[in-house]
Amino acid sequence: METYLTEEERLEALQRWWKENKSSIFGGLLLGLAVIAGWKMWQGSQRETAEQASLVYHQLAEAVQARQNEAAVKLGERLVQQYPKTTYGEYGRLFLARLKVDAGDLDGARRTLEEALSQTRDEALAGLIRLRMARVLLAKGDSEATLKLLDGVSEKAAGQYAGLYTELRGDALVVAKRPADARAAYAKARELGDHSPLLELKLNDLPAAP
Numbered sequence: 001m002e003t004y005l006t007e008e009e010r011l012e013a014l015q016r017w018w019k020e021n022k023s024s025i026f027g028g029l030l031l032g033l034a035v036i037a038g039w040k041m042w043q044g045s046q047r048e049t050a051e052q053a054s055l056v057y058h059q060l061a062e063a064v065q066a067r068q069n070e071a072a073v074k075l076g077e078r079l080v081q082q083y084p085k086t087t088y089g090e091y092g093r094l095f096l097a098r099l100k101v102d103a104g105d106l107d108g109a110r111r112t113l114e115e116a117l118s119q120t121r122d123e124a125l126a127g128l129i130r131l132r133m134a135r136v137l138l139a140k141g142d143s144e145a146t147l148k149l150l151d152g153v154s155e156k157a158a159g160q161y162a163g164l165y166t167e168l169r170g171d172a173l174v175v176a177k178r179p180a181d182a183r184a185a186y187a188k189a190r191e192l193g194d195h196s197p198l199l200e201l202k203l204n205d206l207p208a209a210p
């Protein structure tokens with residue numbers, strides 16, 4: 001048995017339904033269009049931001065390569081301030097830290113790296129940042145702080161930098177006058193795939209094992 005007996009009744013029911021619901025239908029349609037338009041505008045803004053950040057980053061890299069340090073610092077600061085949430089902003093901090101090391105500002109480099117570590121969500125990049133922080137600490141002659149930082153990073157967390165982490169641990173142990181432990185660290189770094197000539201020189205420079 002059909003719900004409505006005649007076509008006229010069906011049409012009347014449809015008209016009543018439309019009258020009762022047309023406002024919500026139009027409202028939902030307009031809302032959907034607004035969401036789509038907003039999403040497209042946001043995507044366009046993100047692309048524009050990424051393109052602008054990319055341009056500043058390449059200018060920074062060129063300035064660093066040309067040893068135009070003053071210009072490089074300004075470009076790095078601009079990258080960090082204007083595009084802090086982009087990948088370019090994260091690498092801009094690494095460039096700034098490097099420039100500060102070159103200028104002898106090790107404390108400034110450490111602060112910049114700490115800020116970079118607090119901002120990044122990229123685990124691989126975090127591994128690189130920690131490695132550079134450890135190098136800065138060792139450059140300051142603080143072998144104890146260097147070892148503490150390195151020992152707090154597991155081999156898994158170190159990822160592709162595991163060999164470099166272990167080699168740097170050996171360097172810190174040399175500074176701490178623990179040659180036997182340094183030898184073990186260098187040997188471990190070699191096992192992890194670090195076969196650089198410099199590593200072999202470090203091993204050969206250690207006192208002979210008793």
